[in-house]
Amino acid sequence: MSDVTTTPAVLHLDAVSKSFGSNHAVRGVSLSIRSGEVIGLIGENGAGKSTLLKILSGNYRHDGGTIAVNGREVQFRGPADALRAGIGVVHQEQSLFTNLTVAENIEVNTPIGRGGINRLGLYNWRRLHADAAKALDLIGSHLNPRTRVSDLSFVDRQMVEIARAIRVSASSHTTPLVILDEPTAILERTETEILEREISKLRNIGSVIFVSHRLDEVMRICDRVVVMRDGELIADRRVDDVTEEELFRLMVGRETHAAVRDRHSIEPDSSPVISIHDLTKAGAYTEVSIDAYPGRILAILGTSGSGRESVARAIFGAEGFDSGSISIAGYSGHHLSIKKAVALGVGYVPAERKTEGMVGEMPADQNITLTHPGSAAIGPFELPRRRLSLARMWFEKLDIRPREPEHMLQDFSGGNQQKVVLAKWLNSSELKALVLDHPLRGLDPGAGETVKAQIRSVCDDGTAIILIPDTIEEALDIADDIVVMRDGRISGVYDLGHDNPATLDLLERML
């Protein structure tokens, strides 16, 4: 490994700031990153991480301080300037064109790649493929540039994004800085391990800023960790000199206080709120039977091909099925619609919140009362003040920041938007069952604890929770029952009141 103390800073920030009105999202951030370093950027939801990344990627202009790349001060007028300076961002929501090939994605959309288009607007295919192959080779990837992106796994698509991010700097002989914005948040465990290895390899060609809420992962991958809180950079530590507990404390400003749960077996005389029997959908899942009981959290574990997300969506009437039955609170029918599910008291927090769960151009308080307008209305008459006070209560309970429910939801940070989507369902008094698809994704560990406590409290009031967790640990932490799915079929069922499955046992049933 190169000697990081003598190599020049690839990126140097000096007192960089950015405000939105009176909200100081980034304040006085100073930071140096050297060639070959992998830096972890962590911070609570709303700490200012995304805003800082948007400054570095040329999407926002900073309103104070200076940014220098390889010793030269820069002023980015847009993302193309940042790319030219060697800074490429890989976002969690992938931006690839899936109907195009790997090479087309790497080359065509970059300011440099457009050089591969001749004066008639036609591609110079040979050059396109050769340049893409070079970029892939640089990051140690053996992907075929001719493969269509739609045929690639999520991890391989991330590699294409990374190749594209470093493409411009490779051709302009600058050291690339790749910024990975929560790349592992939506990955399953094995995929995460592969991506971790790939990120490590990037050390050989440039530097990396890695944003994540998973502290264990940050400790494994990074050389240094910087912590943001309330817009400021409050700590900069080598991973060898810090523990996970210390990072949690630095981020959140308090100790972790995950409570140990007291679990009970299913009462012999209780009946399920939701009962799925032999549910089958061709190509997705086969003969799935699950019972969810009031006052219990049932977690469904499985990898991406397990069919668990499809089953969850079927319970909410968002996806059809071929055969079998779903009965909800006594109702049983083959044609369950979302409207019917809501009327029966089922709530659903989707994983794709930005597209399915929220209305960004609507104030946060209106989002909260969206599914149950009755909570802030008498008949057809809206009660804006009641709506606002309801929203304020949820803002307190879930610690949603800033405490400004009348602001547009799109102006909140990702994690805080997520809490608003949850509040929307938790606000229903008629909730019999709640399906939560990756509810903790995008939340910092402290926010995760707050949200888990609220889920628990709704559950203790008698609601049945069906949870698609991010990790096995999350399931073991909050569930009462665990169902494991593999290739569309159930491969294990546990009542944690009397079963005590080992992580490895659960993993084996998933793979």
Ligand SMILES: Nc1ncnc2c1ncn2[C@@H]1O[C@H](COP(=O)(O)OP(=O)(O)OP(=O)(O)O)[C@@H](O)[C@H]1O
């Ligand atoms: N476009 C915007 N308009 C107004 N305020 C904004 C805007 N973007 C971000 N903010 C505010 O800036 C602050 C920092 O938000 P940012 O999205 O940078 O946080 P974050 O650390 O990325 O959070 P998360 O982990 O939840 O994604 C928050 O208070 C947020 O509400």
